Amino acid sequence: MYLTQRYLLTRDPQPYCDDRLVPLTVGHLVVECLSLTHLxxxxxxxxxGRDSGVYYISKVFGPECLAQGHDVFRFLGEAGILPKL
Structure with missing residues (x-):
């Protein structure tokens, strides 16, 4: 993902999330970022997860959630992440 890994190619500083000042990673954007909670x-x-209601990156990008009819791409699009991939 270019948004989170670009710094490795350009030698720029690693990007951080504005909400919590943690490194900007795919996992953070998809399952942790507070500003994306409602989306x-x-x-x-x-x-x-069935037992806890917690989001797991392995489930979000797993075959069940990437199947047709699920909204992973809508989430990424509305969050403004999709164009930056």
């Missing part, structure tokens, strides 16, 4: 609940609710 996560809207589009990725089917991709949570």
């Amino acid at each position: 996560r609940h809207r589009y990725l609710y089917r991709c949570r």
